[in-house]
Every structure is written in C-alpha cells, then in structure tokens.
Amino acid sequence: xxxxxxxxxxxxxxxxxxxxxxxxxxxxxxxxxxxxxxxxxxxxxxxxxxxxxxxxxxxxxxxxxxxxxxxxxxxxxxxxxxxxxxxxxxxxxxxxxxxxxxxxxxxxxxxxxxxxxxxxxxxxxxxxxxxxxxxxxxxxxxxxxxxxxxxxxxxxxxxxxxxxxxxxxxxxxxxxxxxxxxxxxxxxxx
Amino acid sequence: xxxxxxxxxxxxxxxxxxxxxxxxxxxxxxxxxxxxxxxxxxxxxxxxxxxxxxxxxxxxxxxxxxxxxxxxxxxxxxxxxxxxxxxxxxxxxxxxxxxxxxxxxxxxxxxxxxxxxxxxxxxxxxxxxxxxxxxxxxxxxxxxxxxxxxxxxxxxxxxxxxxxxxxxxxxxxxxxxxxxxxxxxxxxxx
DNA sequence: GTCTATAACTTGATAGAC
DNA sequence: GTCTATCAAGTTATAGAC
Numbered sequence: 001x002x003x004x005x006x007x008x009x010x011x012x013x014x015x016x017x018x019x020x021x022x023x024x025x026x027x028x029x030x031x032x033x034x035x036x037x038x039x040x041x042x043x044x045x046x047x048x049x050x051x052x053x054x055x056x057x058x059x060x061x062x063x064x065x066x067x068x069x070x071x072x073x074x075x076x077x078x079x080x081x082x083x084x085x086x087x088x089x090x091x092x093x094x095x096x097x098x099x100x101x102x103x104x105x106x107x108x109x110x111x112x113x114x115x116x117x118x119x120x121x122x123x124x125x126x127x128x129x130x131x132x133x134x135x136x137x138x139x140x141x142x143x144x145x146x147x148x149x150x151x152x153x154x155x156x157x158x159x160x161x162x163x164x165x166x167x168x169x170x171x172x173x174x175x176x177x178x179x180x181x182x183x184x185x186x187x188x189x190x
Numbered sequence: 191x192x193x194x195x196x197x198x199x200x201x202x203x204x205x206x207x208x209x210x211x212x213x214x215x216x217x218x219x220x221x222x223x224x225x226x227x228x229x230x231x232x233x234x235x236x237x238x239x240x241x242x243x244x245x246x247x248x249x250x251x252x253x254x255x256x257x258x259x260x261x262x263x264x265x266x267x268x269x270x271x272x273x274x275x276x277x278x279x280x281x282x283x284x285x286x287x288x289x290x291x292x293x294x295x296x297x298x299x300x301x302x303x304x305x306x307x308x309x310x311x312x313x314x315x316x317x318x319x320x321x322x323x324x325x326x327x328x329x330x331x332x333x334x335x336x337x338x339x340x341x342x343x344x345x346x347x348x349x350x351x352x353x354x355x356x357x358x359x360x361x362x363x364x365x366x367x368x369x370x371x372x373x374x375x376x377x378x379x380x
Numbered sequence: 381g382t383c384t385a386t387a388a389c390t391t392g393a394t395a396g397a398c
Numbered sequence: 399g400t401c402t403a404t405c406a407a408g409t410t411a412t413a414g415a416c
Contacts, residue, residue, distance in 0.1 A: 006399080006400095021298075022212070022214060022298065022299070024212060024214035024215045025214045025299065027390075027391065027392080028391080028392060028393085029390090029391085029392095037399095037400075037401095038400070038401060038402085039392080039393085040393080040394075040395095040400080040401070040402080040403095041399070041400050041401070042393095043392095043393070043394075044399055044400080045399090048392080048393080049392065049393090079379070082378070105295065108211075108212065109212070109215065133378070136378070140380055141379075141380060142378045142379060142380055143376070143378060143379070143380045145369065145372070145373055145378055146361075146369045148354075149366070149369045149370060149373065150373055150378055152350040152354055153347045153350070153370060153373050153374070154347070154378075155350070156346055156347050156348075156349050156350040157343045157344070157346050157347030158346075159346050159349070160342040160343070160345070160346040164338075164342055171336075176339070179335065179336050179339045180339060180343060182335070183335055183339065183340055183343055183377070184343070184377060184378065185377045185378055185379045186333070186376075186377040186379055187373070187374060187375045187376040187377035188272070188323070188326070188332045188333060188335055188340055188344075188374065188375055189269070189331070189332060189333070189375045189376055190330055190331060190332055190333045196381080196382095217408080217409065217410085218409080218410065218411085219408090219409090227381095227382075227383095228382070228383060228384085229410080229411085230382080230383070230384080230385095230411080230412075230413095231381070231382050231383070232411095233410095233411065233412075234381055234382080235381090238410080238411080239410065239411090
C-alpha cells in the first residue's frame with residue numbers, strides 16, 4: 001500500500017483530526033485542509049461525516065473482539081489470559097493511536113442504531129473480560145476481589161497509553177507491557 | 191441553599207448536559223430547555239458558553255489541588271498518601287458526577303489562555319502524585335516500579351467511577367474505596 | 381431579569397460544470 | 399473524481415421592548 005487512495009487518506013486524516021479536536025468540533029472544511037480535497041469531493045468516497053466515525057468505532061471494536069476471541073482460544077489459564085488482554089490493549093493503542101482514541105472518546109456521537117450496536121459489543125466484551133477475573137478467583141489464581149471493580153479499574157487503567165506513548169520515549173513496547181502487567185497483577189506495595 | 195439562583199441552575203444543568211452530549215454538541219438552546227430560560231437570558235448571568243466550561247474545569251482542578259495539598263500536610267508516609275489520593279479521586283467523582291466528567295473529558299475545548307493554565311495545573315498535580323510514588327520507592331514502601339507508568343496507570347484507573355457509581359448500587363463509598371485501594375496497592379494476584 | 385427578533389457566522393451536504 | 403457555487407439549518411451572541 002505505497003500509494004494511498006483518497007478514501008484511505010480521508011479516513012486516516014479524519015482519525016487524526018477527531019483525536020485532536022473531537023468529532024463535533026471537527027468540520028469537513030478542517031478535514032479538507034488536511035486531505036487536500038474540497039469538502040464536496042469527500043462525498044464521492046463517503047456517504048456522510050458520521051460514516052467516518054462509524055467505521056473507526058466499528059473497526060476498533062472488532063480488533064478488541066477478535067483479540068479477545070484469540071486469547072480465550074490460546075489459553076485457559078486466567079493469569080495468562082489477563083496478561084494477554086493487557087498486552088492486547090497496549091498493542092492496539094500503540095499501533096494506531098488516533099483511531100483508538102476516537103474509539104475511546106467519540107463513540108457517544110454515533111447515531112442510532114450504530115450507538116446501540118456499539119454499546120452491545122462493548123458490554124459483551126466487558127462480560128468476557130470479567131469472566132476471566134471471576135474464573136481466576138474461583139481457581140484461586142486471583143485474590144477475592146470484587147470482579148466488577150477489578151474489571152473497570154484494569155480496563156480504564158489501560159486508556160492512557162495512546163496519550164503518553166511516543167516513539168521517542170526510550171522504553172520499548174515489551175518493557176511497557178511488562179511493567180503495566182506487573183503493576184496490575186502485583187500492585188505497587190513491596 | 192434551598193432556592194437556587196438562575197446562575198446556579200445554569201451551571202448545574204450545563205454540567206449535566208455537557209456530560210451527556212459533550213460540550214461542542216450541547217447548544218445554548220438545549221441548555222435553555224433544561225434551565226427554563228430563553229438562551230438570550232443566560233447572558234445576564236454569564237459572559238459566554240465557554241465561561242461555563244472554564245468554571246467547571248477550574249473548580250474541579252482546584253478540588254484536586256486543594257485535596258493534594260491537604261494530603262501532603264496530613265501525612266508523610268507514601269502509602270498513606272497514596273491511599274488518601276485514591277480516596278480523594280473517588281470522593282470527588284461521587285460527590286459531583288457531571289462536573290468531574292466534564293472536567294475529565296471536555297477540557298480540550300478550552301480556548302487560550304485557559305487551556306494552557308489548565309494543562310499547567312494538571313502537570314503540577316501529576317508531578318506531586320509522582321513524587322508520592324518516587325518517595326515510596328526510595329523508602330522501600332513500594333516496589334521498584336517505573337514511576338511514570340505507575341502514575342498514569344493509577345491516575346487513569348480512577349476515571350470510571352463517575353460512570354459506574356449510582357446510588358442504587360449496594361456497595362458503599364467506604365467499601366468501594368477499600369476495594370480499589372486494595373486492588374491498586376496489592377494487585378489481583380493471590 | 382426575561383422576553384422576541386435577529387445579526388453574523390459556521391455547519392453538513394448537494395447541484396451541476398468540467 | 400474534483401471543482402465552484404450554494405442551500406438550508408443550526409450556532410453563539412446581541413439589541414431593545416417590557
């Protein structure tokens with residue numbers, strides 16, 4: 001994919017723009033400046049502004065759903081699964097910063113029925129995540145924590161990476177993953 | 191404060207509205223419907239729409255800054271300080287859900303110089319938080335974790351409470367605080 | 381201090397020439 | 399497939415009556 005099509009450039013620049021300014025504050029004219037096409041030309045490639053948001057949200061949701069599916073297939077050990085899920089979140093955040101930020105922060109601007117679909121997928125994902133924690137507790141691999149609280153604490157704690165990680169930082173992705181897993185699994189206490 | 195002034199009602203309903211729809215997607219007409227005043231009447235009480243956002247962001251920033259100051263005064267033990275900071279975040283999130291959500295998610299729509307001020311305050315707060323972690327490591331109260339990674343993981347992990355906590359949930363604030371502190375300090379591993 | 385009316389501007393999207 | 403021109407609707411904020 002050396003030469004990008006106009007359509008690809010629209011989606012890529014839109015993700016960058018939406019990440020920086022938010023979906024609502026980003027106008028088609030702003031996007032036009034970045035893509036190098038007049039706003040009217042967009043409509044040969046997309047149906048509407050919201051279609052861009054829909055695709056970004058759906059594509060990222062699929063990355064998480066597919067990743068979770070693979071994890072559950074690869075291992076049945078809750079600790080291994082938890083570690084793999086943490087790695088999944090970090091890898092997705094680092095691979096496409098803009099797109100995952102839009103997925104995290106701008107989904108609320110989806111219209112129906114896309115919003116309902118999105119929330120249904122998210123709920124299902126959270127359920128699978130919580131199941132890992134609950135199984136870990138049952139097998140005594142994890143301490144007896146409140147599964148819902150552990151779920152949201154861990155899930156939310158993985159949302160800063162896209163904001164913090166820049167290629168210039170000296171830490172490698174492998175080390176970053178190791179440190180975060182260590183922190184969430186073992187805590188800070190000595 | 192039994193009877194609320196128009197000004198108070200504007201700020202209160204604005205926080206609710208901005209939380210639900212986002213700042214940019216919230217119009218003065220939307221706000222008008224909730225407050226029960228015509229949009230033009232707002233301008234007897236406020237200078238602009240952004241002034242509302244500015245006040246919400248600044249007020250909440252001050253809550254965190256003041257809270258941090260009190261914590262550093264009350265104790266010099268890093269573990270006690272960390273526990274108190276976690277409680278601070280949870281208490282603020284539960285006491286005024288809407289306002290803290292706007293503070294968390296909508297600050298990017300501040301114009302200069304308010305945006306720069308906000309970011310400066312945030313950076314200073316993060317520095318004080320990181321200092322607790324670094325001191326804890328030096329005193330061997332905490333394990334030798336990467337302080338920046340621990341800072342952001344813990345800080346971010348506290349951002350789901352406003353979204354999850356509803357009075358109808360059976361768990362008390364005290365128990366919620368205990369569970370989250372336990373999780374972040376000791377991890378999930380048994 | 382609230383209202384009606386409206387100014388001044390920006391928005392997403394379309395029509396139609398090339 | 400890109401452009402110019404433009405529309406219809408929505409935006410924040412103000413002027414001035416009461």
